[in-house]
Amino acid sequence: MQMATNPDVLNSWKEVAAYLGRGVRTVQRWERELSLPVRRPRGKSRSAVIAFKTELDRWLRQSAAEVQLLAEPQAVPGARNGHHKLRESTTILIGHTNNLLSRSTYLCERSKQLCEQVNRAVALTADFLGKSRSNGARNNSVETFRKDQVLAS
Numbered sequence: 001m002q003m004a005t006n007p008d009v010l011n012s013w014k015e016v017a018a019y020l021g022r023g024v025r026t027v028q029r030w031e032r033e034l035s036l037p038v039r040r041p042r043g044k045s046r047s048a049v050i051a052f053k054t055e056l057d058r059w060l061r062q063s064a065a066e067v068q069l070l071a072e073p074q075a076v077p078g079a080r081n082g083h084h085k086l087r088e089s090t091t092i093l094i095g096h097t098n099n100l101l102s103r104s105t106y107l108c109e110r111s112k113q114l115c116e117q118v119n120r121a122v123a124l125t126a127d128f129l130g131k132s133r134s135n136g137a138r139n140n141s142v143e144t145f146r147k148d149q150v151l152a153s
Contacts (some may be wrong), residue, residue, distance in 0.1 A: 001115075008052055008053045008054060009050055009051070009052060009053075009144075010050065010051045010052075010053065011050055012048065012049065013027060013049060015051075016036075016038065016051045016056070017033060018048065019051075019053065019056065020056065020060075024089075031049075031099075032092075032149075033092065033095055034063065034098075035059075035096065035097075035098035035099030035100075035102060036051075036056070036059060036093040036094045037051065037052075037055040037056065037058075037059050037102045038050070038051045039051065039106060052089075059098070062098075
């Protein structure tokens with residue numbers, strides 16, 4: 001049986017790299033340094049990745065706008081030498097901020113899923129306990145009936 005696939009989902013580093021027209025190591029570096037929006041379903045830093053084309057497109061547009069903003073010459077008195085370092089540090093900081101935003105969004109979504117699972121488990125447990133109590137009461141009445149029958153004979 002063939003499962004339906006979502007055409008917006010890229011399921012590996014190789015697919016992400018092909019979509020962006022870069023090598024696998026380049027996109028892995030972009031994730032690390034520039035917060036390329038990929039997700040790790042298992043939540044581990046070295047696990048398999050998936051990515052959504054729409055998120056990658058948004059990241060590319062956002063990154064291009066940030067690079068253009070940082071590339072514009074800015075008049076900062078006495079900062080000729082430190083200007084390049086400041087620009088580089090700002091780029092890294094923006095990357096880390098985007099990474100943090102992406103991860104916190106993922107954690108919020110995961111938290112909602114876990115909350116729903118806990119609520120389902122609580123509801124199932126309540127149903128189970130309710131049924132087992134009613135079955136227990138019924139079993140007790142059956143035992144009482146049997147004892148009454150034995151005593152009557």
